[in-house]
Amino acid sequence: MSTSVLFDVGVFVAGLLVLVGAALWWHATGSSRDVFTALALCIPVGWVLTRFPLMVTSVATGIQVPFAPVLLFYLQTFYDTPVALLAWPLTALPAYLVDRRAWSSRLFNAGSSIVSSLLATLVVAALQPTDPVSPAQLFAVLAGAATYFAADTLLSAVSIAIEYHRTLFEELADPGALIGGALFLLVSVLGYLAAAVQVVMPTWIASLILVPGMAVVVAAWAWRRAHQSRAQQRELFEAAVRIHEVTTADDLVAVLETRCATLVSSERLVVRSQAPGGGEVGYELGDEGPLRWIVAPRASNREGQQFDEVALASLGSLASAALVRLRLAAEAERLALVDPLTGLPNRRAFTSRLEQAVGAESAIAVLFVDLDGFKAVNDTLGHAAGDELLCEVADRLRSAAGAGGFAARLGGDEFALVLPDLFPGVADDTAEAVVVTLRSPFLLSAGPATISASVGLTAFEDGDDADSLLSRADAAMYAAKRSGGGRCVLAE
Numbered sequence: 001m002s003t004s005v006l007f008d009v010g011v012f013v014a015g016l017l018v019l020v021g022a023a024l025w026w027h028a029t030g031s032s033r034d035v036f037t038a039l040a041l042c043i044p045v046g047w048v049l050t051r052f053p054l055m056v057t058s059v060a061t062g063i064q065v066p067f068a069p070v071l072l073f074y075l076q077t078f079y080d081t082p083v084a085l086l087a088w089p090l091t092a093l094p095a096y097l098v099d100r101r102a103w104s105s106r107l108f109n110a111g112s113s114i115v116s117s118l119l120a121t122l123v124v125a126a127l128q129p130t131d132p133v134s135p136a137q138l139f140a141v142l143a144g145a146a147t148y149f150a151a152d153t154l155l156s157a158v159s160i161a162i163e164y165h166r167t168l169f170e171e172l173a174d175p176g177a178l179i180g181g182a183l184f185l186l187v188s189v190l191g192y193l194a195a196a197v198q199v200v201m202p203t204w205i206a207s208l209i210l211v212p213g214m215a216v217v218v219a220a221w222a223w224r225r226a227h228q229s230r231a232q233q234r235e236l237f238e239a240a241v242r243i244h245e246v247t248t249a250d251d252l253v254a255v256l257e258t259r260c261a262t263l264v265s266s267e268r269l270v271v272r273s274q275a276p277g278g279g280e281v282g283y284e285l286g287d288e289g290p291l292r293w294i295v296a297p298r299a300s301n302r303e304g305q306q307f308d309e310v311a312l313a314s315l316g317s318l319a320s321a322a323l324v325r326l327r328l329a330a331e332a333e334r335l336a337l338v339d340p341l342t343g344l345p346n347r348r349a350f351t352s353r354l355e356q357a358v359g360a361e362s363a364i365a366v367l368f369v370d371l372d373g374f375k376a377v378n379d380t381l382g383h384a385a386g387d388e389l390l391c392e393v394a395d396r397l398r399s400a401a402g403a404g405g406f407a408a409r410l411g412g413d414e415f416a417l418v419l420p421d422l423f424p425g426v427a428d429d430t431a432e433a434v435v436v437t438l439r440s441p442f443l444l445s446a447g448p449a450t451i452s453a454s455v456g457l458t459a460f461e462d463g464d465d466a467d468s469l470l471s472r473a474d475a476a477m478y479a480a481k482r483s484g485g486g487r488c489v490l491a492e
Contacts (some may be wrong), residue, residue, distance in 0.1 A: 002163075003162050004104070004159060004162040004457060005104045007108075007158065007159055007162055007240045008104040008105070008107050008108035009104070009107055011107070011108050011111035011112050011115065011155055011159070012107035012108060012111035013111070014111055014114075014115050015092075015110055015111030015112070015113070015114030015357060016088065016114075017088040018089060018114045018115060018118045018237055019086075019090070019093070019114060022082070022085040022086040022089060022118075023086055025082045025085065025086075026082040026083065026085075026086045029080070029082045032080065032082070034083050035079075035083045035087050035090075036085055038079055038083060038084075038087040038332045039087055040074055040089055042071045042074075042087055042088070042091040043090070043091050043094060043095075045071060045442075046071050046091040046092065046095045046096045047094065047098070047489045048070050049066075049067040049068040049070065049095075049339075050066070050067075050068045050070070050095040050096060050099065050386075052182050056141055062270055064182050065184050065187060066113075066152075066184075067187060067485070068091075068092070068095060068113075068471075069113070069117070069145070069148055069184075069187075069188065069191070069227065070114075070187055070188060070191040070194075070449075071088065071091060071191060072084070072088045072117050072120065072121075072148070072191065072192050073124075073141045073144065073145060073188045073191030073192050073195075074191040074192070074194050074195045074285050075087050075088055075191075075195075076094050076120075076121060076124045076125075076128075076141065076144060076191075076195075077132050077137060077141060077191070077192050077195035078132070078195035078197075078198055078199065081121060081124075081125045081128075084121060084266070085117070085118065085121045086195070088113075088114070088117045088121075089114045089117065092110055092113045092114055092117070093110050093114075094324065096109045096110035097110055102468075105364055106353075108159055112151075112152050112155045112156065113152065114219075115151065115155070116149075116151040116152040116155070117146075117148065119147050119148065119151050120145065120147045120148035120151075121144065123140070123143050123144045124140045124141060124143070124144035125149045127139065127140035127143055127144075128140045132195065132196065132199055133199055133200060137192070137196075138189070138192055139186060141191070141192040142188065142189075144186055144188075145184060145185050145187075145188035146181070146185060147190075148184075149180070149181050149184045149185075150181070153172070153180070153181070154172070157172050157253055164266075164268075164359065166259035167198040171340050177454075182305075184268070188211075190209070193209060194209040194324055195471075197209055218439045231305060232310065232311060235260075235262060235263050236263065236311070236314050236315075236316070236318075237261045239255075239259070239263065239314075239315060239318065240318050241304060242255045242259050242260070243255055243256075243260075243318045243319060243322050245321070246322060246326070247326075248326065249323065250281070252271075252319060252322050252323065252326070253271045256269055256271050256294060256315065257269050257270060257271060258343060260315055261377060262312040262313050263314075263315065264275035264296040264307075264308045264312065265296075265297075265299035265304040265305075265307065265308055266296055266297040266299070268296060269294060269295070269296050269315075269409075270294075270295050270296075271293070271294055271295075271319075272293055272295060272445070273292050273293070274293065274295075275293055275488070276293065276295045279297060279298050280295050280296065280297055280298055281295070281296055281297075281298050281299075281305065281308055281309060281312060282294060282295040282296070282312065283312040283315070283316030284316070285316055285319055285320045285323060294312055294315055294316050296312060319468070329345075329357055336348065337349035337352075337365065339394075339408075339409040341387055341390060341391065341402060341409075342390055342391050342393075342394035342409050343391075343394065344394045344397070344407055344408050344409045344415075345406070345407075345408040345409075346408060346409060346411075347408065347409075347410045347411060349408060350406070350408035350416055351466060351470075353406050353408075353418055354366070354418055354466040354469065354470065355465075355466045355490065357418060358460065358464060358465055358466050358469065361460075362420070363420065363421045363459075363460060364418055364419060364420060364421050364459070364460045365419045365420075365421040365427035365430075365457060365458065365459045365460070366416065366417070366418055366419075366457070366458050366459075366460075366470060366472075367417040367419065367427075367430070367431055367434065367455055367456070367457055367472040367473060368414070368415075368416050368455065368456040368470070368473035368474050368476065368477040369397070369414070369416065369417070369434060369438075369450075369454075369455050369477070370413060370415075370453065370454045370455075370477050370481060371393065371413040371414075371415075371438070371451050371453055371485060372451055372452040372453060372454055372481070372485035373450070373451040373452060374386065374389070374390075374413040374427075374451055377389055377449045379449065381444065381446040381447055381449060382446060384387075384445075384446070385444045385445065385446040385447075385449065388444050388445060388446075389442055389444060389449055389451070390409070390413065392444075393415070393438060394407070394409065394415075394443050396434075396437045396438060397415055397417065397427075397434065399437070400417075400434045400437055401417050401419065401430070401432060401435045402430070404419070404420045405417055405418065405419045405420070405430070406419075407420040416470070416473070417430075417434070421460065427457060427459065428457065428488075428490070431455050431457045431488040432488055434453060434455055434488070435452070435453055435455055435486065435487060435488050438451065438452060438453040439451075439452050439453070439486060452485055452486030453487040454477050454478075454480035454481040454485045454486070454487065454489075455476075455477060455480060455485065455487070455489070456472075456473040456474060456475065456476025456477030456478070456479065456480060456488075456491060457473065457475060457476060457488055457489070457491065458472040458473045458488050458491035472491040475491060476489045476490060476491035476492075477489070
């Protein structure tokens with residue numbers, strides 16, 4: 001069992017102890033039957049009010065202003081303190097325990113409400129005047145409300161800090177807490193108002209206070225849903241902009257897991273290959289590859305889960321489109337560097353590779369290869385045979401270059417190789433191997449063909465750049481061709 005769950009259970013146990021103490025106090029003071037009248041009103045109303053807290057921060061979580069404690073301040077004003085202290089825990093327990101949240105959250109909310117009510121009741125009892133319909137009583141209720149909110153906020157901050165490994169200061173420093181506290185004080189006045197009206201007027205008139213009270217609840221619920229929708233739309237728009245700007249899959253993952261995490265209740269997102277497990281929700285990305293799922297912890301309440309599902313679906317669509325865009329861009333970049341006939345790197349790719357090697361001052365050699373007799377194959381066997389011959393030449397050059405070499409087609413029947421030149425004679429042996437392998441007959445679909453190759457070889461020297469290396473190899477290749485072809489010439 002995790003530390004956060006242990007803390008939540010501990011708060012619930014403390015609430016149960018408060019309930020037991022309240023029951024003993026009620027019994028010791030005469031077991032007033034007013035408690036049953038109070039429960040008949042408070043239990044159904046409390047159940048409704050707990051379903052509609054006012055959310056003042058974040059998309060799916062944040063500071064909540066509970067409406068249910070309105071009943072606590074009604075009880076404190078209209079009934080004796082023992083009755084009020086017992087009736088509220090008996091109202092809070094069923095109201096919070098039948099919620100749709102995770103069981104640990106239910107226990108915590110019930111326990112926190114009861115513990116906070118004890119502190120609030122003690123404050124109200126200490127300040128309570130004889131006349132319940134007086135400014136002094138209103139002041140006592142406001143002081144009790146402030147105490148209740150402070151205690152409940154502190155316990156909630158500790159629970160969240162433990163669960164998400166944050167500091168208590170980070171949780172308490174949320175500016176929404178001040179707004180929530182101010183709104184809670186205003187809400188608590190409704191409880192005092194209902195009790196004050198009932199004191200001086202018939203009960204049926206006092207019950208009419210439920211009408212504006214329910215109007216406030218419905219308005220708060222509607223405002224919260226609208227606020228959450230607007231906030232989520234704004235966050236999704238910003239996420240779409242950030243996702244559109246990424247240029248690599250790693251950048252996309254970083255954006256999703258950090259900048260877009262605020263879209264879900266837990267503010268935690270992970271992109272991974274495994275599907276969501278128990279206690280998680282996720283969205284499968286439409287693109288193939290290792291990035292298959294966006295996963296977040298499941299929210300503790302139904303409303304949070306609904307917002308998370310919308311957020312993940314929206315983010316998943318954006319991320320899928322981004323992955324397709326990145327894949328197509330990478331494919332276009334790859335094709336821009338590949339000769340479409342032979343599959344070898346093209347001139348652009350060869351130049352880039354040569355410039356990198358020269359920039360690193362690597363020990364390299366460059367081979368410039370020109371085919372002898374290729375035009376004759378085209379003329380006698382046809383262009384299809386010529387294309388087939390070029391593909392066969394590409395395969396032989398790949399093999400001759402080896403794992404450390406880089407073979408490319410520069411255009412037409414011209415090829416080039418960049419070779420590591422770490423040991424004397426290795427590049428010369430490779431050049432001779434190229435001459436020999438290209439001299440062997442080619443068995444083409446249109447018939448056999450025989451060609452040769454003129455090869456120019458040069459090695460990197462201090463002060464060389466890519467152009468000078470390739471020019472020397474080119475000049476050496478022409479020297480080999482003037483000498484009759486089918487041979488390798490080392491550049492001077």
